[in-house]
Amino acid sequence: MFHFFETLVHPYPQEASGTPPRGLLAFLYHYSKAVLPLLAMMSLLTGLVSAAELVFFSYMGDLVDWLADAERDGFFAEHGWSLAGMALLVIFGLPLLVLGQSLLKHQSIFGNYPMIGRWLAHRHILGQSMLFFQDEFAGRVSQKVMQTALAVRETVMKLTDLFVYVLVYFTGAMFLVGRADPWLMLPLVVWLAGYVGIMIVFVPRLRRVSMAQANARAQMTGRIVDSYTNIQTIKLFADTLREQEYARDAMDMFMQTVHRQMRLVTVMTVCLTVLNSLLLASVAAIAVITWYFAAISLGVIAVAIALVMRIRFMSDWILWEVAGLFENIGTVQDGINTIARTPTVTDRPGAKELVVPRGEIRFEHLHFHYGKSRDDERQPRVIEDLSLAIQPGEKVGIIGRSGAGKSTLANLLLRFYDLEEGRILIDGQDVAGVTQESLRRQIGMVTQDTSLLHRSIRDNIRYGSPHASDGQVMDAARRAHADTFIETLSDPQGRRGLDAHVGERGVKLSGGQRQRIAIARVLLKNAPILVLDEATSALDSEVEAAIQEQLYALMEGKTVIAIAHRLSTIAMLDRLVVMDKGRIIEAGTHEELLRHDGLYAALWRRQSGGFLGEDIETDTQQKVPDEA
Known part of the structure; x- marks a missing residue:
């Protein structure tokens, strides 16, 4: 029975839901x-449960009247069937109603409902562009997904469950007492007006204080986490007292919101108690007076x-449920600002799968400035009218100092961002017109800042x-020279080797170990286009020399774009x-560029320890080739 109700709703709908609307309703x-x-x-059953409780009260009033007026000898003969009906309703009717309502509420809705929200929101967030994640904290986004779904x-269940129950109950109560004597309705009407007044006065204030408290709590938590995250710096400078004061300031601000x-x-509790006491006293007074004049029976009282x-x-x-409702509405509205954003990079209608039979890449007159005005001379040039043709199977190295636009060029190839002008073609297919997933399946990339998933090495x-099979996984690991340390890995749960988990972003591994895992991953992918963005920067010279052999083998038959500061690689x-300031200023083989005696030759001469110098003065007014 439980399984049947638990499976009435599928918590992971597969149909595309699109961007959520920004309006609350x-x-x-x-x-x-x-x-x-x-x-x-569920709302219908809730209303029936509320009505059933009112029927019990009505029965109890009738029972008091029967007991007051009936003779013992003929009591069961006169009221036996009514008592039996009441017993059946109490013993079977109400429990069955509650069972049905509870099965729907707790088995079908309670767990599945927020999971649908989390699943759809997570799918939508995964489709956001890289710019979205650069502007947001990952922890904040995940928190919004979880909190907004709840x-x-x-919000919806309070409106469809709680308030249906209250509405039916209060309306029924007014009817029951008003049927006996209309004067008994007057205290309830006055009480309702006072109750609404209390909510109007206090609930908005509580909501504002709760929001201020949430912000203060977040700031307090942020300062404490900041201290723990940078504990080495704090201990190095022996400044724990200042950290204590820094945290205490935030705690004091939080305590101020708690006091408010x-x-x-x-004040709200006292006002509500006074209102409830007046209701009880007034109803009791009216009931006694009307009974005194024989206007109502003891059962009605x-x-x-x-x-x-x-x-x-x-x-x-x-009252607290209403306050909670407003807080939840505020949480939903806050979540809308994060979740209900339209992705800036989307597949075009009718986008096709990318097919790469040869691997030719053409960059044609690219302009890209991360949304900044290119007419503003104060803004650095990212990509400015860049054209480059890479033949099938050609291995091209991209060189330039930080900010020259090298990594941006790779990101544009992968369509992490949309171009402002120009186009990128792979085997004659515009990357803007194919599906993003098919594009990225055809490109293998190893980045300088390698992060791993908090999962196993495998x-x-x-x-x-x-x-891929375990044998293929280990073969890729051996080719990336990662097998030597994989065999020694273990985690706190006792998992070893390929089963060992690497920690968040691979924190349990060194930079070189993470990069070797990333290289093994790309070796296993075996895509026809390969992008290496400082792929060996975190490796020591001995390991790099060994891996270079595998990378050269991997490059065979592929179109390669390699970005590096270490020119020897x-x-x-x-x-x-x-590249310099978003333009191509030189192109050729190593020997040709040395003979040209331009920027590359200067960089090669001044390179220290195999890395690109940052102090080279260049002539940025050199003629930029239209297509290299």
């Missing part, structure tokens, strides 16, 4: 469509007092080819292209 509907029928059924559930919140809570007591207990709960290498390539 539309956003809520976007993540609630799959569970709307179940929410409607807030959507809480608790003051509001105290019992029902009225019982309902008022129930409302008193519910009122505090409802999973990280197999990312290059998901269906790319001097033997087919052609070298020198």
